[in-house]
Amino acid sequence: MEYKSKFNMIDVLKIADKTFNSRLFTGTGKFSSSQVMQEAIVASESELVTVALKRVELENESDDIMMHLKAKHLNVLPNTSGVRTAKEAVFAAQLAREALGTHWIKLEIHPDPKYLLPDPIETLKAAEALVKLGFVVMPYIHADPVLCKRLEDVGAQCVMPLGAPIGSNKGIMTRDFLEIIIEQSNVPVIVDAGIGAPSHAAYAMELGADAVLVNTAIAVSQNPIQMAKAFKLAVQAGRMAYKAKLASKKQYAEASSPLTSFLNA
Amino acid sequence: MRNFKNTFDLYDWDTLEQDIYNISSNDVQRVLGKEKITLKDFKVLISPAAKPFIEQMAQRSQALTKKRFGNTIQMYLPMYLSNECQNICTYCGFSMTNKIRRKTLSDKEILEEVAHIKRLGYDHILLVTGEANSTVGVSYLKNAIGLIREHFSNISIEVQPLDQEDYETLIEEGLYAVLVYQETYHKATYKIHHPKGKKSNFDYRMDTPDRLGKAGVHKIGIGALFGLEDWRVDSFYTALHLKYLQKTYWKTKYSISFPRLRPHEGNVQPKVEMTDADLVQLICAYRMLDEDVELSMSTRESAKFRNNIIKLGITSISAESKTNPGGYAVAPESLEQFEISDERSTEEIKQMIQSQGYEVVWKDWDETFSKSV
Numbered sequence: 107m108e109y110k111s112k113f114n115m116i117d118v119l120k121i122a123d124k125t126f127n128s129r130l131f132t133g134t135g136k137f138s139s140s141q142v143m144q145e146a147i148v149a150s151e152s153e154l155v156t157v158a159l160k161r162v163e164l165e166n167e168s169d170d171i172m173m174h175l176k177a178k179h180l181n182v183l184p185n186t187s188g189v190r191t192a193k194e195a196v197f198a199a200q201l202a203r204e205a206l207g208t209h210w211i212k213l214e215i216h217p218d219p220k221y222l223l224p225d226p227i228e229t230l231k232a233a234e235a236l237v238k239l240g241f242v243v244m245p246y247i248h249a250d251p252v253l254c255k256r257l258e259d260v261g262a263q264c265v266m267p268l269g270a271p272i273g274s275n276k277g278i279m280t281r282d283f284l285e286i287i288i289e290q291s292n293v294p295v296i297v298d299a300g301i302g303a304p305s306h307a308a309y310a311m312e313l314g315a316d317a318v319l320v321n322t323a324i325a326v327s328q329n330p331i332q333m334a335k336a337f338k339l340a341v342q343a344g345r346m347a348y349k350a351k352l353a354s355k356k357q358y359a360e361a362s363s364p365l366t367s368f369l370n371a
Numbered sequence: 372m373r374n375f376k377n378t379f380d381l382y383d384w385d386t387l388e389q390d391i392y393n394i395s396s397n398d399v400q401r402v403l404g405k406e407k408i409t410l411k412d413f414k415v416l417i418s419p420a421a422k423p424f425i426e427q428m429a430q431r432s433q434a435l436t437k438k439r440f441g442n443t444i445q446m447y448l449p450m451y452l453s454n455e456c457q458n459i460c461t462y463c464g465f466s467m468t469n470k471i472r473r474k475t476l477s478d479k480e481i482l483e484e485v486a487h488i489k490r491l492g493y494d495h496i497l498l499v500t501g502e503a504n505s506t507v508g509v510s511y512l513k514n515a516i517g518l519i520r521e522h523f524s525n526i527s528i529e530v531q532p533l534d535q536e537d538y539e540t541l542i543e544e545g546l547y548a549v550l551v552y553q554e555t556y557h558k559a560t561y562k563i564h565h566p567k568g569k570k571s572n573f574d575y576r577m578d579t580p581d582r583l584g585k586a587g588v589h590k591i592g593i594g595a596l597f598g599l600e601d602w603r604v605d606s607f608y609t610a611l612h613l614k615y616l617q618k619t620y621w622k623t624k625y626s627i628s629f630p631r632l633r634p635h636e637g638n639v640q641p642k643v644e645m646t647d648a649d650l651v652q653l654i655c656a657y658r659m660l661d662e663d664v665e666l667s668m669s670t671r672e673s674a675k676f677r678n679n680i681i682k683l684g685i686t687s688i689s690a691e692s693k694t695n696p697g698g699y700a701v702a703p704e705s706l707e708q709f710e711i712s713d714e715r716s717t718e719e720i721k722q723m724i725q726s727q728g729y730e731v732v733w734k735d736w737d738e739t740f741s742k743s744v
Contacts, residue, residue, distance in 0.1 A: 136441020138728045160524075160737045163494075188740050190622060201739055219624040220617060220663045273439055326437050 117349065119316055121294055122210075122242040122263045124181075128153045129311065130341040131183070131296065133321030134171055135161070137330065144174040146324055150334035156183040156212050156319065159198055164205035172206075183244065185212035190225075192232035199236055211236060212266070213245040222272045226253050230260065237261035246298050249280035254287045254295075265291065266319065268299035269310060273322045275302025278309050288314040304333075304340030311344025312352060374581045376574060378615050379608070384557055387414075388604050394418035403427060408659045413610050416656035417603050425652050432655035432684040439662045444724050445687035445732045446717075447495040448488055449529070449669075451696040452476050452515055454706055456501025458568030460554075461639040462596070462632055464694075464708045465501040467568065471706040475506055478518055480701045485522050487700040491691065491717045494734040495525040497550070499694075499708075502531035502569060509537045513544050520545040525736040527590070531569065532579040538586035545741050550592030550628065551579045555599040556608035564599055564639070580612065584620030589741070591616060591623055592667070597650075598632030598641030606653055610660060617661075626665035626687070627657055633671050633709045647676055651683060658684035670711040677713050677720075681727050690720035 119126040132152040137143035147155055155175060162184075163169040175182055184202035189195045192215065199211040213236065215229050216222040224247050236243045242263050247253055249267035257265055267287055270276035277300060278284065288295050294316035301307050302323045310318050320337050327333040391414055399421045402412045415421060416428065453475035456465040464471075476484065488496065498515060500507045507530070516526055527548035528541070538549065555561050558573055565571045583591050593612055595605035613625055629650060632641045654666060668677060668685045670692040677688065691714075693699050695707035715723075721731045 136437075136443060137730060138442035139725070139730050158735075160735055160740065161732070163734055164737070188736065194740060198737075198740060201737075217622045219622070275438065322438065322441070325441050 117345065119294060121244075126153045126317070127151075128338070128341075129317040129345055130307070130337055131156065131317055131319040132324065132334070133319065134158070134175070135321055136325035140170050140174040142330055143171075143325070144178060146330040146334040147175075147180060148178055149331045150324065150338050152180075152334075152338075154181045154183050156185045156321075158187045159184050159202050160188045162206075164201065182206060182208060183210050183212050184208065185214050185246075187214045187216070187222075189215055190217040190228075191215065192228040192235065195228070195232040196235050196239070199232075199241055200239070203241070209240055210242045211244065213243055216246075224248060224268075226250060229253075230256055233257050233262045234260040244296070249283035249287060251283060251286040251290060254291060258291065258293050262293065264294040264296055264316075266296045266298040269297045269306065270300025270302075272299035274300055275323055276300050277302055277306040278313070281313065284310070284313060284315065304336045307337055308340040308344035308347070311341055312347050314348055317341075373619055374578055375612055375615050376577065378611065379556070379577065382608070382611070384604055387607055388601060390414060391418045391603050391607065394420045396420050396423070399424055410607075410610060410614055410660070413656055413660045414607055416659060417606055417653055421656075422648065422652060425648065425655070428652065428655035428659065429683055432658040433682055435658050435662045436684045436686065440686050441730075442728055443730045443732045444681060444685070445495065445665075445735055446493060446721075447497055447525075447527070447667075447687055447689050448491070448493040449497040449499050449689060449692050449694065450484055450488060451499045451694060451698060451708070452481065452511075453500040453503065453507045453696050454708065455503035455506055456568075457504075458502050458570040459566050460570065461564045461566075462599070464706060469706075474696045474702060474705045475503075475511075476696050476701065478514070480697055481515055481518055483700050484697065485519050489522055492721075492733055493717075494523055495527070495687075495736070496523045497527045497529055497689075499528075500530045504531065504569070509533060509540060512541060516541060516544045516546055520738060524734050524738050526738075527592070529592075532576055533582075535582040535586045538583055538588060542586060542588055542741070545738060546588065547736060547741060548590035548592060548624075548626070549579075549583050549588055550594075550626070551576070551583070552592075552594040552596060552628065552630070553577055553609070553612070554596045556595065556605055556612075557600040560600045580616055581619075584616060584623055587622070589624060590626060590665075591620075592626040592628060592665075594628040594630065596630050596632065597645045598643060601643050602645045602649060602653070606656075610657070613661065613664065624665065626667050628667045628669065629653065630669065630671055633712065650676075651680070654680065654684045670713045671709065672712055674713045674715055678723055681724060681729060688720070688724075690715065690717045 128151050130152050131154045134157045186195045186198040195215050215225045233243045233245050246266045254265045270279040296317040297310040297315045298319040301320050307318045324330050324333045398415050402415045454465045455473045460466050525547050529550040561573045580591050665686045667687045695705040724731050
């Protein structure tokens with residue numbers, strides 16, 4: 107009985123003033139159509155969906171991507187993909203707030219268009235400025251524990267370290283650093299980028315990540331809707347396993363003739 | 372100061388050509404087993420020996436492209452502003468010696484063209500001119516960009532090479548990308564085809580992407596014009612150029628185009644033929660070399676070819692293009708640069724792309740990103 111109640115406990119994620127029942131965040135890019143995107147996101151039960159500002163026609167109320175998100179009352183998280191500096195990011199965030207009516211912003215500053223790796227210096231600068239302007243800032247960054255603390259200091263409401271290069275589907279390559287970040291963080295840690303399979307997402311959750319963000323792995327799969335469901339289940343399973351405390355791994359088998367048994371003789 | 376010429380000078384055309392034509396089937400199989408493709412491997416993949424492995428290359432190219440770009444194709448449209456030109460390019464319809472009526476669009480005409488193009492749905496535009504610096508110089512281009520900026524999210528140009536300060540001026544005005552093709556990296560052949568005008572300066576042209584990188588443009592498009600020389604060697608140099616630029620100007624995005632010589636007003640016919648299979652092989656080789664580079668396909672190619680290339684690694688295409696100034700609305704009969712091959716409407720192309728399971732992307736940039744710098 108006790109066992110059951112423990113796992114029925116409400117396990118919501120809180121970022122700033124919002125609570126989320128789902129710990130799977132998703133994206134809108136790379137889908138074969140807005141229809142498929144909508145269906146996949148609905149199937150994932152994700153409650154926060156990031157959309158690149160550059161893909162939206164901000165002045166057009168019937169923008170195709172936005173229409174498909176609005177129809178299902180999905181929470182939109184605009185991102186600043188495409189900007190190269192803190193200054194550009196702050197400008198873009200303000201534009202997003204005005205056009206989309208949200209003060210939540212996924213801060214992405216990757217001056218390198220090839221690997222889309224985040225610029226830590228510009229990101230910290232922009233985060234500080236945006237927090238002052240009243241934004242809920244969700245920064246996409248390297249799995250750098252010190253940078254995470256610095257972002258926390260300037261008021262970022264969560265951190266979004268990468269698991270592997272974005273779009274690479276390589277999984278949790280930054281594990282050792284993520285573990286330190288998770289251990290030290292006072293704000294939610296959301297593993298962003300690199301997650302290529304539901305098992306990767308489950309693994310990130312088992313490590314203690316508060317949520318994961320998945321886009322490419324769902325959008326580019328042969329069946330995005332099925333894949334979205336698979337990610338939903340994997341994130342739930344990983345979270346449940348984390349809460350239940352994983353049995354620790356055994357490094358060595360116990361020897362049949364112990365080396366220290368003579369002490370008891 | 373670093374520039375591409377230092378790298379370029381380390382290679383010899385004839386040696387490269389010999390290398391590429393001596394590659395064996397074993398070399399190809401070894402490269403196909405590798406995960407990371409180097410420039411040296413690229414040489415193997417564009418060799419005649421790799422031709423029998425084209426299906427394997429295509430499969431890999433498709434998977435890599437989907438991973439990076441997803442199921443999407445970006446749409447763009449060229450808008451010719453002028454066919455005035457003081458260069459002689461033996462293969463080009465605008466060449467100075469062609470006795471044709473020249474036209475440069477006025478402000479009013481530009482806006483009429485824009486209105487027509489907007490009705491077709493385009494949001495990424497490519498402005499094209501010949502080289503006539505007194506009438507279609509930096510101030511003309513600056514004015515044109517300023518005029519159209521509010522109508523397009525993304526503005527590129529394909530015009531005469533400019534100096535770094537000129538590019539900086541245009542970037543400030545809202546310019547996103549510049550396409551500048553070397554035509555051929557074979558210096559002697561280049562001279563033959565560009566005997567007169569500013570364009571006859573091979574080194575100045577080849578240095579253009581460096582000036583663009585220094586000016587901080589968002590995207591640089593490079594390529595060779597296939598037909599002037601051996602496409603394999605020219606493509607190796609293009610790839611060499613790409614890799615040099617990526618290392619040097621790491622904040623810039625790159626795209627490659629694959630123009631094949633088409634019939635036009637001039638009289639040069641292709642010296643070296645590039646077949647459809649050759650072009651597919653090349654596209655796949657580029658994708659295997661670089662997952663992230665944008666690969667662009669114009670309406671020079673036939674409908675059938677374009678239908679089939681969507682899935683192979685191409686990331687952006689144009690449709691319903693006119694290659695003459697005023698071609699959309701103002702002066703449909705003015706002289707065109709070359710004949711397009713795929714004459715289908717934008718709507719037909721859109722449907723063709725969607726029917727293959729790809730989303731047609733109209734907007735993937737925001738003009739405010741350029742303005743805020």
